Amino acid sequence: MKIATFNINGIKARIQSLTNWLKQAQPDVVLLQEIKSIDENFPREWFESMGYQVETHGQKSFNGVAILSKLPLEDIVRGLPGDINDLQARWIEATVIGKKAVRVCGLYLPNGNPVPGPKYDYKLQWMQRLQSRAEGLIKSEEIALMAGDYNIIPQREDAANPDDWTTDAAHLPQSRASYQKVINLGFTDAFRIKNFDAGHYSFWDYQAGSWQRDNGIRIDHFLLTPQCADLLNDIEIDSFVRGGEKPSDHVPVWLELEA
């Protein structure tokens, strides 16, 4: 089972780039972030004609997450539990029925800038709720993963210029500590199972020639439960997508599970 996460920065603007990558990469499941679309305006039929079931959790203008799947989906849940007043569409989960059943959670964690301020408070509160959901997944002993745009640079080697990020919400000690608390429950950062060196990024800013200078950061992550990590065959970042026509500022990250 090949599962990908991809912050597309707007489905309307990215439909061609996303389609090209889908045809080339042939993932079974794709977790999308920043669809920037309400459910009614998502080009559902376009992806259905490519063989994907489409489940969206959209919002006008900003945020919005979705799941595309060639395999059957069950028990779809929209929204991260823990705050009925949170109207931002940043979480969707479902069970993918392959050779094995895999619970997949797609997430778009708040950016949090500027710091300090209400946006950073919201980020930390959201991460508290993520912690609760993560505890539930560990206790269930499910084959499960949480993947998406975490807006967290876990370690210095995950940034080309780490000193540029010391006061950023993505890399502040308090942000990293909250992320580490999730890892400490027993999750594995799948990318770091097979890649130990610096220089692997999933985001390059549109500004100041960041892509041309390879001034990137790794903020799109797959966190796996132990039962899921046991099934990991491969994981890659398709960084070449950033050099394509009209690219998102993020690129797809995908993994292959024995499931």
Added chain:
DNA sequence: ATGACAATCAGAGATTGA
């Protein structure tokens, strides 16, 4: 550097992103 760049909604320029 009150920047750059891009998407959205709207129909200009503010807001958001990271």
